[in-house]
Amino acid sequence: MADNNLDSLFSRLGRFPDVEAANLQAWDATDKLLLDTAADLLAAGSLHPGSRLAIVGDRYGALTLGALALGGFNPDAGSPGTTSAAAGSWNGPVRVHQDLITGERALRHNAGKVGTTGGFEQHPLGAGLLAGANVVLLQLPKSLAELEEIADAVARHAAPDVVLLAGGRVKHMSLGMNAVLERYFSAVQPQLARQKSRILLARGARPVDGIPPFPASGFNSELGLTVCARGAVFAGTGLDIGTRFLLEFLPRIPAARHAVDLGCGTGILAATYARANPGSRVTATDQSAAAVDSARATAEANGLADQITVLQDDAMGTLPPGSAGLILLNPPFHVGAAVHAGAGIKLIEAAGRVLAPGGELWTVFNSHLHYQPALQRLIGPTREVGRNPKFTVTASTRKSPGV
Numbered sequence: 001m002a003d004n005n006l007d008s009l010f011s012r013l014g015r016f017p018d019v020e021a022a023n024l025q026a027w028d029a030t031d032k033l034l035l036d037t038a039a040d041l042l043a044a045g046s047l048h049p050g051s052r053l054a055i056v057g058d059r060y061g062a063l064t065l066g067a068l069a070l071g072g073f074n075p076d077a078g079s080p081g082t083t084s085a086a087a088g089s090w091n092g093p094v095r096v097h098q099d100l101i102t103g104e105r106a107l108r109h110n111a112g113k114v115g116t117t118g119g120f121e122q123h124p125l126g127a128g129l130l131a132g133a134n135v136v137l138l139q140l141p142k143s144l145a146e147l148e149e150i151a152d153a154v155a156r157h158a159a160p161d162v163v164l165l166a167g168g169r170v171k172h173m174s175l176g177m178n179a180v181l182e183r184y185f186s187a188v189q190p191q192l193a194r195q196k197s198r199i200l201l202a203r204g205a206r207p208v209d210g211i212p213p214f215p216a217s218g219f220n221s222e223l224g225l226t227v228c229a230r231g232a233v234f235a236g237t238g239l240d241i242g243t244r245f246l247l248e249f250l251p252r253i254p255a256a257r258h259a260v261d262l263g264c265g266t267g268i269l270a271a272t273y274a275r276a277n278p279g280s281r282v283t284a285t286d287q288s289a290a291a292v293d294s295a296r297a298t299a300e301a302n303g304l305a306d307q308i309t310v311l312q313d314d315a316m317g318t319l320p321p322g323s324a325g326l327i328l329l330n331p332p333f334h335v336g337a338a339v340h341a342g343a344g345i346k347l348i349e350a351a352g353r354v355l356a357p358g359g360e361l362w363t364v365f366n367s368h369l370h371y372q373p374a375l376q377r378l379i380g381p382t383r384e385v386g387r388n389p390k391f392t393v394t395a396s397t398r399k400s401p402g403v
């Protein structure tokens, strides 16, 4: 696709409903490089016109909408193996997996903005996404565990001739990524870098069977808890040091009829709180599909599934105002690859909405982030309950309306 067409498409994309800021954009040079490389391979005949395309890790829709603009699609050619009529078009809808619910929503929102109706389907990572795919475009994830889960799924479910184009920012790429891909593909070729992005081209999927490596599980003897984790989840089966510090105060955290573990990750806070407060109903919620799958598995593995409800949602958007007596939060401080306090503030703001008057938000954060003014303003009176060389734990009480 001509560069200026892609530029004009990308210039219309936003990150909404994710955090928007002047220094945060909805696409990056890797999206462009992946699309240009796919177009070059199609033009050179190295990819067949009428390939079935799957996309993994599309942040806000740039890859999906760019791929549709690049190749169009043939809606009548939905089944694997059927050839598409138009050269360069994808066979059937473009299938896409995004871990974050905000990314899924942003893709749909951006599709509406640029007037794309149909042509893509959103799927969980698995057979529905990948069965019969001949081409997979991947924005390389941050963690090797997440890459391993994706590589396993591609090798397991895609067509045997699948070509995987895995792109990333050079500064975030490591030789460990090549090593992971080499376990699942017989040929992994790094391509020339452009604008500080690079693609690893993998082909020759090795046969995979047996039990998938994720979700993994491990027994944490410090907590006496089995922790389950998909590849993409924060801290894997381990215990984050901030979470560990917050849990030192568990005996002082009040019992609530309904408590929420906001940004639950593997659900360690939900599970330990639920176990300590058998009379409480707990909601474990996260924007990440990998996180909620992990939290569900953690609840089940510890016999807490009846007490813990798991919900994939952006900042508790579907929970009614005033519906929780307690919220536990170890907030994120990254938005994608960028360190940005906006993601944490968004969750504190959400806690202010969902807490009932008199309810409490208990949170832990890197002391340099100075969240206290925001906690005071968005929740109410805030007291420091603990501090160590790195972290601060605070408890904030939701003020009554009008106070």
Ligand SMILES: C[S@@+](CC[C@H](N)C(=O)[O-])C[C@H]1O[C@@H](n2cnc3c(N)ncnc32)[C@H](O)[C@@H]1O
Binding pocket: 234, 235, 240, 243, 262, 263, 264, 265, 266, 267, 268, 269, 285, 286, 287, 288, 291, 313, 314, 315, 316, 330, 331, 332, 333, 343, 346, 347
């Ligand atoms: C620092 S991790 C904490 C995970 C877990 N509570 C723990 O203590 O191990 C922050 C979590 O917040 C989630 N998160 C970030 N923004 C979110 C949002 N807008 N809505 C829901 N969850 C969000 C991330 O996916 C991540 O799992």
